[in-house]
Amino acid sequence: MAVVSANSTVMNNVEAVRATLYEALKSDDRTLIIGEDVGARGNVFLITKDFIDEFGPRRIIDTPIAEASIVGIAVGMAMEGLRPIAEIQFADFIYPSFNQIVGEAAKTRYRSNGEYTCPMVIRTPYGGGVRGALSHSVCIEALFYHVPGLKIVAPAFPADVKGLLNAAIDDPDPVLFLEHKKTYRLIKGEVPEGHYTIPLGKANVLKEGKQLSVVSYGLYVHWALEAARTLEAEGFSVEVIDLRSIRPMDKTAILTSVEKTRRLLVIHEDNKFGGIGAEISAMVAEEALFHLDAPIRRLCGPDVPAMGYALPLEEEFMSSPAEMAGAMRELIAF
Amino acid sequence: MVTVKHGEAKAESPFERRGLSDEQLVAMFRTMVMQRTLENRGFQLNRQGKIPFASASEGHEAVQAGAAMAFARGKDVLVPYYRDLGLALGIGLTPYEVLLSLFARAADHSAGRQFPHHYASRSLGFHTISSVIAAQLPHAVGAAFALMHGREDGRAVLTTFGDGATSEGEWHESLNFAAVHALPIVFLCENNEWAISTPLAKQMGQPDVYKRAAGYGMPGAVVDGMDPIACYGGVADALARARSGGGPTLLEAKCYRFLSHTTDDDDRTYRSREEVEARRKEDPVPCFERLLIEHGVLTAEGAEALKRSVLEEANDATDRAEAMAYPLAADLYARVYAQRYDPWLDERDGMNDG
Numbered sequence: 159m160a161v162v163s164a165n166s167t168v169m170n171n172v173e174a175v176r177a178t179l180y181e182a183l184k185s186d187d188r189t190l191i192i193g194e195d196v197g198a199r200g201n202v203f204l205i206t207k208d209f210i211d212e213f214g215p216r217r218i219i220d221t222p223i224a225e226a227s228i229v230g231i232a233v234g235m236a237m238e239g240l241r242p243i244a245e246i247q248f249a250d251f252i253y254p255s256f257n258q259i260v261g262e263a264a265k266t267r268y269r270s271n272g273e274y275t276c277p278m279v280i281r282t283p284y285g286g287g288v289r290g291a292l293s294h295s296v297c298i299e300a301l302f303y304h305v306p307g308l309k310i311v312a313p314a315f316p317a318d319v320k321g322l323l324n325a326a327i328d329d330p331d332p333v334l335f336l337e338h339k340k341t342y343r344l345i346k347g348e349v350p351e352g353h354y355t356i357p358l359g360k361a362n363v364l365k366e367g368k369q370l371s372v373v374s375y376g377l378y379v380h381w382a383l384e385a386a387r388t389l390e391a392e393g394f395s396v397e398v399i400d401l402r403s404i405r406p407m408d409k410t411a412i413l414t415s416v417e418k419t420r421r422l423l424v425i426h427e428d429n430k431f432g433g434i435g436a437e438i439s440a441m442v443a444e445e446a447l448f449h450l451d452a453p454i455r456r457l458c459g460p461d462v463p464a465m466g467y468a469l470p471l472e473e474e475f476m477s478s479p480a481e482m483a484g485a486m487r488e489l490i491a492f
Numbered sequence: 493m494v495t496v497k498h499g500e501a502k503a504e505s506p507f508e509r510r511g512l513s514d515e516q517l518v519a520m521f522r523t524m525v526m527q528r529t530l531e532n533r534g535f536q537l538n539r540q541g542k543i544p545f546a547s548a549s550e551g552h553e554a555v556q557a558g559a560a561m562a563f564a565r566g567k568d569v570l571v572p573y574y575r576d577l578g579l580a581l582g583i584g585l586t587p588y589e590v591l592l593s594l595f596a597r598a599a600d601h602s603a604g605r606q607f608p609h610h611y612a613s614r615s616l617g618f619h620t621i622s623s624v625i626a627a628q629l630p631h632a633v634g635a636a637f638a639l640m641h642g643r644e645d646g647r648a649v650l651t652t653f654g655d656g657a658t659s660e661g662e663w664h665e666s667l668n669f670a671a672v673h674a675l676p677i678v679f680l681c682e683n684n685e686w687a688i689s690t691p692l693a694k695q696m697g698q699p700d701v702y703k704r705a706a707g708y709g710m711p712g713a714v715v716d717g718m719d720p721i722a723c724y725g726g727v728a729d730a731l732a733r734a735r736s737g738g739g740p741t742l743l744e745a746k747c748y749r750f751l752s753h754t755t756d757d758d759d760r761t762y763r764s765r766e767e768v769e770a771r772r773k774e775d776p777v778p779c780f781e782r783l784l785i786e787h788g789v790l791t792a793e794g795a796e797a798l799k800r801s802v803l804e805e806a807n808d809a810t811d812r813a814e815a816m817a818y819p820l821a822a823d824l825y826a827r828v829y830a831q832r833y834d835p836w837l838d839e840r841d842g843m844n845d846g
Contacts (some may be wrong), residue, residue: 190641216641222672227630227665234634237619238569240641242634254661261624262631270612270620271603272827306828306835330830359837409836441836 193245264307321356558723591813656687717747
C-alpha cells in the first residue's frame, strides 16, 4: 500500500466509501455520481449525504428508478470523457442493467479497437446477514465474474475500500465495486489520509500460517479470521488470505500460500456451484495438485435462490465463524 | 407539424429546399446513390461467398441523407444503429471504410471484430454500438449529458433507431431521462414498419411513434422518410433546438425496408411481394433524382455521370479493401483492457495487469 501520509483516521466501511467518493469529486470535476436517491436522500446508507449541496445536481444525479439506464447513461458519459460512478442501490437490483454491464461497458474498448473506452465504476452493496431476504441479500459476483472486459473488487476493510475505490475510479476500464452491507458499519479500521491506491488484483495475506490456507473475500474474511484465531488458540496454524479483488485475482498469493501449507479451504457467501471457489479450486488443481496433502475444500452458500427473511433461514444460509472453524479443523485433520 | 406525403405527389408539390444549396442537394443525392450501391455490393459479396453477412438499409436513403446533412461534423455526436449505412457515409465515413468493415479487415475501425454495418469512428464523433436493440439509447443520453456537463453549448447528440427499438425498456428510460434533464439530443426513429418479420400492428397499438413524445413532455414531429429534404428539415430543426438549450425531440421518419432484414433473412416468408412492389413507387432514390432533374438542380446527364462516379468509387473501395489483410489470430487478445491482462494476476511468470 502506497501510504502518502502517516496520519490516519478510524472509520467504518460506509465512512471509507463516503470519504473516498468525496475526495474523488473534489479532485476531478469529470467525476460524478449517478444513481437512485443519491441526492437529497444522500444514498440509502447516507454515503452521499450532503454531496448534492456541495457538488450540485449535475454531479450528484438522482435518477428515475431505471437501473438499465443508470449504467447505460454512465457508459455514454464515460465514452464522452466523464468519469461516472454509477450506483445500483442494492446488488439485487442490478439484473435489469445486465446487458449494459456485460454487453456494452465490458465490450466498448474491444469492439472499437480502443477508439472508445469506458472508464467507469459501478458501486453496489451486496451480501446478507442483515435480514435482507430474497431481494436485499444476494451475492452477484459469480454472474459477472465470467465476463472479460470487467474488473471486480470486493474489499473487506476500510483502508482497502479507500485504496481500491481510488484505483477503480482511476482505472481506464469498467470496474464493478462490491460493498458488503453487513461490513458497512460493523467493520472499523484505520484509514490513511491522502490519496493512495491499491492495485486491482492484489490479495492481502492477513494472517500467516503453516497448516492450512483459507481464501475468502468480503464479510467472510472477518469471520474466517475469527475462526483462524480460534484454531490458533487450539494450537493450529492457519493462513488467511483476503482476495480483495476477484477479477483479476491474485494467483501468486494463492499458489505461494498453498505450496507452503499444502491445504486449501475457500470460503464464500455466494453459492458454491459455479462460484468463485470453483475457479480457484480448478486453478490450484491445474497448477499445484502435487503440492496438496488433502482435497481442496469449499465452504459456500447453499444452492438455493437466496436466503429467506426468517432468521433460521438466513442463519442456515450463512456460514458462521464456528462452522468455518469446524471446516478448518476437518481439513487439517485429513 | 410536417404533412406526410409519399412518392409521386412529391414532384408536383412546390420545391421546398429548406435553404439547401444545389451543391448540398447533389451531395445528399450522391450519398443516397452511394448507400444504395454499397448496400447492393454487400449483398453481391455475400452471394459470391466473399463475406458471410450484410444487412439492409434500402428504403432508408432519404432519412439518412437528410439527417447527415443536418449533423454538424466535428461538433455533434452520432449514436446510431446498425441500419445507418447512409448516415455513416453522409457524416464522413468513406466507402473504403465501409468495405473494410464488410470484409472484416485489420484496418477496419474495430479491427475486424464487429459485425458489418456496426461502424464507429472517434474522429467523426460516431459511437461504437452492439447489435442489442435500443442499448445505444442510454449511451446517447449519457453523451448528451456530457455535452451539457461540459457546458459545450452548440453541440448535440443525434441518436437513431428503428421502430423495433421503441418496444424496449431502455427506449423508454432514455427518452424519460432526456426529458427530465432537457438534454441536447434528437431521437430519430427510422420507422420502416418491420421489426425483422414483425409488422407495426404487432409492435404497437399506436402506429405513430412521434405521438409518444407528449407522454415524455418533449416535442414530437413526423416527417416523410422518403423525402430527403423533409428529413433534413425535421432533423435540422430538432438539432437546432437541442443545440440552443431547447431540450430533446422525438422525430419520426416514416420510411420502408425494401429488402430482407439481412442476407440471412428471407422476407418472402412473412410479407407479400405485392406489398413490397407497391411501396417501391415511393423509392426515395429515383424520386429524388426526378425532383432534382425537374427543378434543374441536376441534368439527366449529370445524374448518370454521378452514378458512374459512385460506381467507380465503390469498385475502387471494394478492390482496395479486399486486398487488405485480415487481422492476425493474435489480435483476438488485444484491447480487452487498457493494459496487458490475465484474469489471474501471476507475478511469478511475468504476467501482470500493470
